[in-house]
Amino acid sequence: EVQLVQSGAEVKKPGESLKISCQASGYSFTNYWIGWVRQMPGKGLECMGIIYPGDSDTRYSPSFQGQVTISADKSISTAYLQWSSLKASDTAMYYCARRDTPTEPLDYWGQGTLVTVSS
Amino acid sequence: QSALTQPASVSGSPGQSITISCTGTSSDIGSYILVSWYQQHPGKAPKLMIYEGSKRPSGVSNRFSGSKSGNTASLTISGLQAEDEADYYCCSYAGRTTLDVFGSGTKVTV
Numbered sequence: 001e002v003q004l005v006q007s008g009a010e011v012k013k014p015g016e017s018l019k020i021s022c023q024a025s026g027y028s029f030t031n032y033w034i035g036w037v038r039q040m041p042g043k044g045l046e047c048m049g050i051i052y053p054g055d056s057d058t059r060y061s062p063s064f065q066g067q068v069t070i071s072a073d074k075s076i077s078t079a080y081l082q083w084s085s086l087k088a089s090d091t092a093m094y095y096c097a098r099r100d101t102p103t104e105p106l107d108y109w110g111q112g113t114l115v116t117v118s119s
Numbered sequence: 120q121s122a123l124t125q126p127a128s129v130s131g132s133p134g135q136s137i138t139i140s141c142t143g144t145s146s147d148i149g150s151y152i153l154v155s156w157y158q159q160h161p162g163k164a165p166k167l168m169i170y171e172g173s174k175r176p177s178g179v180s181n182r183f184s185g186s187k188s189g190n191t192a193s194l195t196i197s198g199l200q201a202e203d204e205a206d207y208y209c210c211s212y213a214g215r216t217t218l219d220v221f222g223s224g225t226k227v228t229v
Contacts, residue, residue, distance in 0.1 A: 035219075037165075044122065044208060044221055044222070044223050044224040045157070045159075045165065045208050045210070045221040045224070046221060047210075047218050047219040047220070047221065049218070050218065059215070059216075059218060060218075061217065061218045061219075062216065062217060095164055095165070097165075102212075102215070102218070103151075103153050103212050104153075104170070105153075105155035105167050105170040105171075105210070106155075106157075106165075106167060106210075107167050107170075107176065109164040109165055109166070110164065111164055112164055
């Protein structure tokens with residue numbers, strides 16, 4: 001069974017750094033892309049970027065380029081989303097999801113990680 | 120890249136059919152058949168309902184169907200059921216540098 005299990009909710013202060021995770025199981029982690037999707041409170045879905053753990057090919061949506069870093073550790077089948085300096089506007093639910101190729105849909109989703117940034 | 124345009128809400132009675140539109144541009148929906156639809160219940164992760172415009176993943180009810188014409192995609196839910204009450208988002212591939220563009224979301228009330 002394909003599963004994506006995300007790390008737990010985080011409460012951080014502005015300016016702090018953060019790295020959240022998405023652990024995959026039930027399929028070959030290096031043969032599929034992982035995407036990250038943001039959902040701000042009461043708002044819609046936004047594609048942040050994708051990574052291919054097989055060779056770490058990473059692509060960012062223009063709005064998120066330079067704002068976050070996406071990475072993966074194939075030895076533990078885990079993808080990451082990180083911030084070096086959080087802002088209040090980063091408060092959101094973040095989902096990871098699997099896709100076969102960059103053009104295929106997001107077929108399996110993690111449960112989401114709620115990130116709250118507040119002073 | 121702006122979000123694809125969806126109606127904020129659509130409602131229907133049990134057993135009826137409803138259609139949700141999703142309007143994009145020639146840079147996204149108009150250029151690719153790669154339109155997908157996601158259902159999201161409150162507090163839950165999105166679920167893939169339709170991909171490549173009209174294909175259903177295994178396990179998704181055939182009451183859900185999709186289509187595309189020009190720069191607009193549509194999701195039709197027939198035989199509306201209480202469990203269909205959720206938010207629905209369309210999504211279109213928009214090229215290697217833009218990746219995906221999601222719709223603004225539609226709240227379906229049964």
